[in-house]
Amino acid sequence: MLASTFAVGFGLGWAGALLPQEPPPAAAPPARAFAVVAETVHTMAGPPIADGVVLVRDGRIERIGKAVDVAVPDGMPVWRAAVVTPGLIDAHATVGLSGVLNVRHDQDQLERSAAVQPELRALDAYHARDPLVAWLRSFGITTVHTGHAPGALVSGQTMVVKTHGRSADQDVVVPLAMVAVTLGDGGRAGDGKAPGTRAKAVAMLREELQRAREYAAKRAADAEAPVDLGREVMAQVLRKEVPLLVTAHRAHDLQAALRVAQEFDVRVVLDGAAEAYTMLPELQRAGVAVLPHPTMARTVGELKNGTMELPRLLLEAGVPFALQSGFESYVPKSRVVLFEAGVAIGHGLPADAALRALTADAARLCGIDARTGTLVAGKDADLALWDGDPFEYTTHCLGTVIDGIEYRDGPR
Amino acid sequence: MVGCSRLLLALFVLPAMAAAQEVRVFRGARIVPIDGPPIDDGVLVVRGRVIEALGARDAVAVPAGAEVVDVTGRTLIPGLVCSHSHIGAVAGADGSGPIQPEVRALDSIDPRDPGIQKAQAGGITTANVMPGSGHLLSGQTVYLKLRDGRTVDDLLIRTADGGIAGGLKMANGTNPQRDPPFAGTRGKAAALVRAQFHRAREYQRKVAAANGDPTKLPERSLGLEALVEVLEQKRVVHHHTHRADDILTVLRLREEFGFRCVLHHVSEGALVAAEIAAAGVPCSVIVIDSPGGKLEARNLSLETGAVLDRAGVLVGFHTDDGITDSRLFLRSGALAVRAGMDRDQALAALTLANARMLDLQDRIGSLAPGKDADFVVLSGDPFAVRTQVLQTWIEGSKVFDLDDPRDRLMAYGGYGASEGQAMSMCCFGQGGQ
Numbered sequence: 001m002l003a004s005t006f007a008v009g010f011g012l013g014w015a016g017a018l019l020p021q022e023p024p025p026a027a028a029p030p031a032r033a034f035a036v037v038a039e040t041v042h043t044m045a046g047p048p049i050a051d052g053v054v055l056v057r058d059g060r061i062e063r064i065g066k067a068v069d070v071a072v073p074d075g076m077p078v079w080r081a082a083v084v085t086p087g088l089i090d091a092h093a094t095v096g097l098s099g100v101l102n103v104r105h106d107q108d109q110l111e112r113s114a115a116v117q118p119e120l121r122a123l124d125a126y127h128a129r130d131p132l133v134a135w136l137r138s139f140g141i142t143t144v145h146t147g148h149a150p151g152a153l154v155s156g157q158t159m160v161v162k163t164h165g166r167s168a169d170q171d172v173v174v175p176l177a178m179v180a181v182t183l184g185d186g187g188r189a190g191d192g193k194a195p196g197t198r199a200k201a202v203a204m205l206r207e208e209l210q211r212a213r214e215y216a217a218k219r220a221a222d223a224e225a226p227v228d229l230g231r232e233v234m235a236q237v238l239r240k241e242v243p244l245l246v247t248a249h250r251a252h253d254l255q256a257a258l259r260v261a262q263e264f265d266v267r268v269v270l271d272g273a274a275e276a277y278t279m280l281p282e283l284q285r286a287g288v289a290v291l292p293h294p295t296m297a298r299t300v301g302e303l304k305n306g307t308m309e310l311p312r313l314l315l316e317a318g319v320p321f322a323l324q325s326g327f328e329s330y331v332p333k334s335r336v337v338l339f340e341a342g343v344a345i346g347h348g349l350p351a352d353a354a355l356r357a358l359t360a361d362a363a364r365l366c367g368i369d370a371r372t373g374t375l376v377a378g379k380d381a382d383l384a385l386w387d388g389d390p391f392e393y394t395t396h397c398l399g400t401v402i403d404g405i406e407y408r409d410g411p412r
Numbered sequence: 413m414v415g416c417s418r419l420l421l422a423l424f425v426l427p428a429m430a431a432a433q434e435v436r437v438f439r440g441a442r443i444v445p446i447d448g449p450p451i452d453d454g455v456l457v458v459r460g461r462v463i464e465a466l467g468a469r470d471a472v473a474v475p476a477g478a479e480v481v482d483v484t485g486r487t488l489i490p491g492l493v494c495s496h497s498h499i500g501a502v503a504g505a506d507g508s509g510p511i512q513p514e515v516r517a518l519d520s521i522d523p524r525d526p527g528i529q530k531a532q533a534g535g536i537t538t539a540n541v542m543p544g545s546g547h548l549l550s551g552q553t554v555y556l557k558l559r560d561g562r563t564v565d566d567l568l569i570r571t572a573d574g575g576i577a578g579g580l581k582m583a584n585g586t587n588p589q590r591d592p593p594f595a596g597t598r599g600k601a602a603a604l605v606r607a608q609f610h611r612a613r614e615y616q617r618k619v620a621a622a623n624g625d626p627t628k629l630p631e632r633s634l635g636l637e638a639l640v641e642v643l644e645q646k647r648v649v650h651h652h653t654h655r656a657d658d659i660l661t662v663l664r665l666r667e668e669f670g671f672r673c674v675l676h677h678v679s680e681g682a683l684v685a686a687e688i689a690a691a692g693v694p695c696s697v698i699v700i701d702s703p704g705g706k707l708e709a710r711n712l713s714l715e716t717g718a719v720l721d722r723a724g725v726l727v728g729f730h731t732d733d734g735i736t737d738s739r740l741f742l743r744s745g746a747l748a749v750r751a752g753m754d755r756d757q758a759l760a761a762l763t764l765a766n767a768r769m770l771d772l773q774d775r776i777g778s779l780a781p782g783k784d785a786d787f788v789v790l791s792g793d794p795f796a797v798r799t800q801v802l803q804t805w806i807e808g809s810k811v812f813d814l815d816d817p818r819d820r821l822m823a824y825g826g827y828g829a830s831e832g833q834a835m836s837m838c839c840f841g842q843g844g845q
Contacts, residue, residue, distance in 0.1 A: 100704030131710075135702050278827070298734055299830040307825035331705030331735060339701055342797045343740065347824055393746035393797050412714075412751075 033057040034077040036383055036401065037067065038084040043375040044360045054084065056381040059404035064375055079406065081398050085355060085390055086375050087142025087382030089362035090337040091322035092245070092271060092291045094149045096126040096133055096161070096168075100333055106130070109149035109327065111156065115189050116208055118179050118237075119229035120156030122147035126168040128161075132334045136325075137163040138409035139338045140384030140397040143173065145366045149327040150182040150247035150271070152189070153201050154208065157233065158245060160366050162382070162402050173368050178245035178269060179237055181205065184253035185302050202256050209264045213238055243267035249274035249293070249302040258286050269365065272326070274299075274306035280317035289320040289365050294335045295343040297326065311357065312348040322362035323354070342391040351391055380404075387411060433460045436808065437474050440484030441789070446764045447778040456488060458785040461807035465781055483789055487799075489759070490779050491537025491786030491806060492741055493766035495696040496650065496676050496730030499527035499738065500564075501834030504543020504551030504581065510594040510601075511608050513580060514634035515551035517543050521564040526822065526833040528567075531738035532558050532812040533823035535788035535801045536731075538569070538767070538776055539738075545583035545652040548595065548605055552638055553650055554578040555770050557786075560811050569772070577772070579674075580642055583652035584661055585708050602661055609669045612639035642671045648771065649673035650696070654708040656680040663691045674769045676730065678720070679703075679712040685723035694726035694769050697761075698735065699744035714751035721757050728766040729758075734835050739801075739823060746795035759794060 034056050041052030043064060053070040055062040063070050072078060099106025108125040111117060126146065127133075136144065147158025160174035181187075187201045195201035212234030218225050219235075236242045246257040249272045261268040270276065272293045276283060283290065292310040299306040307313075314321045323344065325335035341354040349357075363373025372380045381404040388395035396411035436458045443454035443466060455472040457465040465472050474480065501522040505512035521541065531539060538557055543550035555577040556567040569577040584601055588594060595601035615636040622628035641647035651662045651673050659678060666673050675681070676696045681688060688695060697720065703712040713719075721727045729744040731737070736744065745758040753761075767777025775784050789803040801823070804812035812819050821829050 100702075101707055101710060102705050103707060132702060132704065275827075296737060296740065298737070298835070299825055300734070300833065300835045304830040304833070305825075305827045307829070309824050309826070328705070331709060332701040333705035334702045336701050343743075346797050346799075391797055393743060393795055394750045396750065 033062070034079065034406070035072040036079050036081065036084055036385065037072070038081045038385070040083045041375065042083070042085045042355060044086055044356060045374040045376050052084065054375060054381075054383065056383075056401060056404050059381055061375060061377050061379050061381050063377055079385065079399075081385035082388050083386040083390060084375075085140070085384050085386070086359040086373055087384050087400055087402060088140045088338060088358045089143040089145070089322070089366065089368075089373060090136065090141050090325050091145050091357075091362040091365055092158075092324035092326060093136075093144050093146045093334065093337075094327045095136060095144055095146050095325070095334050096128060096130055097122065097146060098149065098327065098333065099127060099130050100132045102330070102333055109147075109155075110151045111148075112152065112189075115152055115193070115195060116154040116204065117152070117156055117230065118154050118208075118233040120148055121176070122157050122159035123168050123172060123175050126159065126161060128165050128167050128171055133163050133165045134409065136334060136336060137165065137400055137402075137407055138397060138412045139336045140386070140390065140400060141337060142382045142384065142400050142402045143363075143366075143368065143372060145177055145324075145362075147177070148180045150180065150186050152182060153187045153195055153204055155180045155182065160368055163400075164402055164405065173371065174366065176233070176236070176242055177366060178243050179233060181244050181246045181257075183246060183248040183256055184250050186247060186249075198253065198256070202260060205260055206263070208234060209238065209260070209266070213264075237266050238264065240265075240267050243269050245269050245271050245291075247271040249306070251275040251278045254279060255282070258282065258288065261286075261288070271324070272303070274303045274310070276319070277307065277310060277313045280313065280319060283319045284317055289322070290314055291324045291365075292321055294324060294326045294337075294340040295347065296335070296340060308343060308347040311344040311354070315349060315353050320361065320365070321357060322365045323357045338390065338397075342393065345391050351389075354391060385410075434808070435459050435464070435475050435478040436481055437478045438481045438483050438488060438789075439469065439474075440482055441486040441488040443779060444487065444489045444759065444794070445779040446490055446760055447780060453484075454488070456779065456787070458805075458808050461785055463779060463781055463783050463785050466779055486802065487790040487792060487794065488779070489535075489788050489790060489794055490763045490777055491788055491804065492535045492762050493728075493764075493770070493772075493777055494531070494536050494539040494731050494733070494738065494741060495674065495728045495766040495769050496698075497531070497536075497539040497541050497733045497738065498544065499525060499531050499539060499733050500541055500556070501525045501527075502541050502543060505547045505549070510547050510588060510590075510604060511549040512547065512551055512635065513549055513608075513638040515543065516554070517541055517551055517578070517581075518554040518564055518568070518576065521554065521556070521567070522834065523561050523564050523567060524832075526830055527733060527738065528558055529812075529819070529822045531731075531733065532804050533801060533814075533819065534731075534737070534739040534741045535790075535804050536738050536741055537786040537788075537804060537806045537811075538770070538772065540579065540650065540730075540766075540770055542579075542581045542650060545581075545587040546590075548582060548584070548588045548601055549608070550581045550583065552578050552647075553581050555772065557806055558811065559806050559809070577770070579648040579650045579770070580638060581650050581652070585652070585654050585658045586706065587652065598658070598661070602665065605665060606668070609639065609643070609665075612636050612643055613669075616640045616643055643669060645670070645672050648769070650676055652676045654679040654712075656683040658708070659684050660687060663687060663693065666691070666693070677732070678716060679709045681716050681725075682713060682719035683711075685720050685725065688720065689723040689725050694728065694765070695720050696728045696730045696766070696769060697748075698732050699729055699747050700736070714747055717748035717758065717761060718751055718753035721753055721761075726765055726768060727753075727757065728761045728769055730766070742794050742799070742801075746797075749795055755795065
């Protein structure tokens with residue numbers, strides 16, 4: 001056990017010092033069909049299955065059930081674990097754009113040349129082979145909602161991607177998931193540029209939505225009208241095809257987000273939301289989903305009133321939420337959403353709610369619940385294998401299955 | 413007049429003495445002394461500020477008149493010792509130069525900084541509070557007992573000779589690299605440090621040669637005085653260092669000048685574990701949730717503690733607060749266990765090993781008769797994700813109680829919990845932004 005942990009450490013952690021910077025993804029050759037057998041299988045589509053079997057074929061879940069009901073065909077390879085869960089979903093990150101080295105040439109999460117740039121696609125910036133993608137996968141995370149970071153009023157688009165670590169085009173699930181907006185201090189442009197105040201930021205956002213509305217009408221009337229890439233995207237927001245992902249922490253900024261959403265009848269998902277606990281009834285009434293800041297986020301600046309109890313408080317108020325690793329400008333360069341969930345459990349979030357927030361609820365929030373997030377026959381074979389309670393500090397992730405491909409990254 | 417002042421003294425001192433001799437007995441917990449086997453259903457007897465006795469329920473008599481505290485089902489461990497922290501709004505050297513040994517961290521500490529209360533909430537009772545790593549030598553560190561105090565003096569630890577306990581903070585690698593007069597390269601950094609230690613040796617020789625004659629003493633240098641304490645092994649160097657070659661540079665300088673030192677962070681320590689072990693130098697290791705964030709931490713690994721421990725190195729962990737949160741310090745040990753470290757060693761790495769690195773192992777770091785009554789009451793296994801720090805005691809006084817609403821706010825967060833809290837993170841945002 002110790003020896004293999006150590007070996008994995010060298011495989012993923014230390015390789016950078018000894019080998020070329022970007023080792024190829026650790027994918028085993030895909031077996032066409034195999035079985036995963038576990039003492040407990042959390043399907044998240046019903047009660048946990050004791051002594052469960054998941055049959056995987058051609059990238060999908062073929063059958064799932066109790067071992068007594070689902071026979072493993074003779075000769076089929078079997079991968080055993082104590083606990084199996086759906087592959088975990090990090091409901092908001094910047095991994096793949098904010099690279100591991102944190103030097104200028106690997107930081108593509110924030111373009112500062114203008115305050116409003118909804119035309120920036122995550123797909124064109126996502127670096128699938130950044131070591132942090134494989135790092136997250138080694139902790140059971142098989143899907144990430146990632147993209148442009150907070151820090152500009154409209155910083156760009158986000159995407160949903162599986163953590164194979166191959167390429168954006170091969171691994172993408174949803175190329176345009178949300179449009180990232182930052183309100184409050186984090187959205188200030190600085191250097192005397194607009195927006196310089198909260199009120200100016202909201203005015204500029206409203207202006208942008210208004211112009212996009214006019215643009216959409218013009219394009220509808222005249223197919224030859226010149227294309228504006230940014231307004232094309234904002235028009236999708238106005239058609240409710242794509243939500244705004246509004247990063248805001250102070251209560252008055254969260255209220256501003258709800259105000260704009262109501263005025264323009266657009267969908268918003270609130271990100272960070274450190275003071276959301278001061279306005280739970282409003283959030284519940286608005287039917288808005290929240291991605292609470294990482295539980296261990298530093299409570300400085302706009303997060304000074306943050307609490308590690310936020311996920312529990314959202315749950316008890318009936319506000320839909322999923323958990324995230326967020327954006328980090330320094331260390332840890334990427335948080336691990338599994339760990340953030342663990343600390344939320346340590347602060348009162350029930351474990352089953354935490355697991356839902358990392359699987360079925362996150363899938364729904366990211367619009368991928370038809371494909372992943374629960375273990376059901378016909379869905380993508382996205383699994384995480386554990387040697388115990390996934391949330392305990394001392395449990396190991398043994399590996400993952402993504403689209404039927406085994407990644408034996410563990411035990412880690 | 414003399415009699416009157418003696419009476420006044422007695423009036424002030426006697427009540428304090430009486431309070432100091434209060435006897436409390438904590439009964440029923442699983443006691444983990446660190447320097448001995450765990451005791452189930454144990455008894456801990458605290459007289460005044462020190463531990464009087466501990467053992468199994470039937471082996472330790474409850475002194476007459478003692479207040480009995482029922483801690484049945486709880487786990488009792490020594491107060492945690494953080495060997496590297498930046499709480500208390502600490503600051504050290506300024507931008508005027510790379511080497512400033514005369515600067516003392518203690519002159520910057522705000523005892524009301526919420527970071528101190530949050531550290532209490534994490535079970536931390538002693539911390540090495542240090543200036544940052546943006547200098548080759550950023551000043552004198554201060555070892556604080558996190559007592560509830562009004563001034564920094566209330567938090568100081570006095571050494572046997574009446575001095576203030578603390579070390580000296582040094583750094584190499586990229587953090588202290590800047591434009592002149594700072595070093596721009598590793599070679600220059602080492603040369604500046606060596607030249608400074610030669611000046612300290614010269615100062616030391618002149619002071620010795622004067623043999624107490626004030627006319628022959630060199631002009632007093634506050635900075636060189638501190639470095640002479642380092643040369644005489646009275647003050648420990650706490651050296652920030654990440655990359656394997658930088659770690660070896662510290663060992664080389666230590667060999668040349670004979671100082672005692674603790675290596676801090678040691679992101680690539682596993683690559684040079686044998687060399688560190690051969691030098692007999694302790695390591696204060698940081699546990700971070702992912703590698704990277706800066707070039708020299710690209711190979712940071714959760715296995716570092718386990719690898720160094722197996723190589724025979726004295727291993728401690730630290731929060732580097734605000735890099736990691738003091739309230740979650742136990743988690744650093746737990747993640748090291750996840751990565752293969754022995755559980756007992758991981759718990760020692762949060763307590764007694766760190767006490768050793770601060771030369772305080774005779775007073776803190778384990779539960780033993782005669783030691784300071786610094787301990788933590790936990791709801792369960794120290795390394796379980798649901799375990800709560802319920803109470804923190806320092807020298808027989810309770811400084812944190814999760815049942816107290818104000819303390820709970822500090823422990824979990826919420827409106828006002830971090831008001832005015834200073835954030836000290838060297839080089840935050842220098843990396844990629």
